[in-house]
Amino acid sequence: MRLRLVPETTNIDFFRFWKATFGISIVAMIVSLVLFLTMGLNFGIDFRGGTTIRTESTQAVNVGTYREAIAPLGLGDVSITEVFDPTFGADRHVAMIRIQAQEGEESVSPAVVNSVEVALQAVDPAISFTSVESVGPKVSGELIRTAVIAVIAAMGAILVYIWLRFEWQFAIGAVVALIHDVLLTIGIFSLLQIRFDLATIAALLTIVGYSINDTVVIFDRLRENLIKYKKMALRDVMNLSVNETLSRTLMTSGTTLLALIALLILGGDVIRGFVFAITWGVVVGTYSSVYVAKNVVLMLGTKRDWSKPDAGAGTQFGKADA
Incomplete structure (x- = not known):
């Protein structure tokens, strides 16, 4: 059936x-x-500009915990993703945190980056910050x-x-x-x-x-x-x-x-x-x-010339396989 x-x-x-x-x-x-x-x-960070912070920790990344720690800062669009790589050891956990540029600024200020780092260290003392990169309005x-x-x-x-x-x-x-x-x-x-x-x-x-x-x-x-x-x-x-x-x-x-x-x-x-x-x-x-x-x-309308054997089938490519 x-x-x-x-x-x-x-x-x-x-x-x-x-x-x-x-x-x-x-x-x-x-x-x-x-x-x-x-x-x-x-627009998200890709189109508005912003800053990407790369973190590493011996503890497993908990995206929800990270987001709750950063939320009180009121930074708007914040994207947190865990990075997976087969070369990472069992005690190496990497995350990428992307923060949109704040109103009136071309990129996230050092003070804002510092406040994010402090907030994350409060929930994960073992965390370290390996790189900070900014995407400007031109890019x-x-x-x-x-x-x-x-x-x-x-x-x-x-x-x-x-x-x-x-x-x-x-x-x-x-x-x-x-x-x-x-x-x-x-x-x-x-x-x-x-x-x-x-x-x-x-x-x-x-x-x-x-x-x-x-x-x-x-x-x-x-x-x-x-x-x-x-x-x-x-x-x-x-x-x-x-x-x-x-x-x-x-x-x-x-x-x-x-x-x-x-x-x-x-x-x-x-x-x-x-x-x-x-x-x-x-x-x-x-x-x-x-x-x-x-x-x-x-x-x-469409061509319906029946004077030819293939009339109405389209152009000379009409019977080509998709």
């Missing part, structure tokens, strides 16, 4: 309210952009530029791939869906003021990959059905294609969300922002594959 999330055959009209759903998506993108421009993002600015370039380059590469594999209408639909996913993720981070750091950029790139994978699966089925049902209206072919891939879409999204929700609840503060971004991205990415990418293709 096989588990089915949806019936074997479905006939849901996903495009019954396609103008309303596409309009909602456009409004959501605009709202996200306004939130970003007005509220901004809660942080370069990280922001590099992160933006990485996201734009990923979308550009996907645009070219979809254009070659299908047609330009499909490429535009896919990229609009990706922009939708990235903007909505940035918007929710701005609204909730969740810490935005390099891990979040990694999550954005993961979202882009997940979303385009789901979109390409449906596009592949759409292309097959465009050839199979030559006289069927484009909207009906799209509806059929989404219904035929619905079980796969829900199964993939559902199993991914199960793992992500477990990490979101039990994973701890260090990875919570990263996991939240991917969880949100899976939801909006699944939505955009159906209600954004396909709507753009529906509005632009």
Whole structure:
């Protein structure tokens, strides 16, 4: 007996309210952009600058105890991670403590670093401080530029791939869906003021990959059905294609969300922002594959020249394996 999330055959009209759903998506993108421009993002140490303190101790690192000791100092964004290395002996325990630059200062002052050291020595007398490194605003600015370039380059590469594999209408639909996913993720981070750091950029790139994978699966089925049902209206072919891939879409999204929700609840503060971004991205990415990418293709139309044997299959790369 096989588990089915949806019936074997479905006939849901996903495009019954396609103008309303596409309009909602456009409004959501605009709202996200306004939130970003007005509220901004809660940048982490990677983008704001700050100081990293490396500690060593003969006692095991207790991240919770370290955080409780530093919390009364009111230093804002403090990241504490234990460093694992196979070359470390049994009595060598290393941690990295990252403190954001304080308001009006380019880096953490020596007085603040000293207060952190005193607080940690109170809970672990055996602790020593092996290095203190600062990240200034110039380096942080370069990280922001590099992160933006990485996201734009990923979308550009996907645009070219979809254009070659299908047609330009499909490429535009896919990229609009990706922009939708990235903007909505940035918007929710701005609204909730969740810490935005390099891990979040990694999550954005993961979202882009997940979303385009789901979109390409449906596009592949759409292309097959465009050839199979030559006289069927484009909207009906799209509806059929989404219904035929619905079980796969829900199964993939559902199993991914199960793992992500477990990490979101039990994973701890260090990875919570990263996991939240991917969880949100899976939801909006699944939505955009159906209600954004396909709507753009529906509005632009697609080539259906049946005078050639491979008409409607896309460009000369249309039958290439993914």
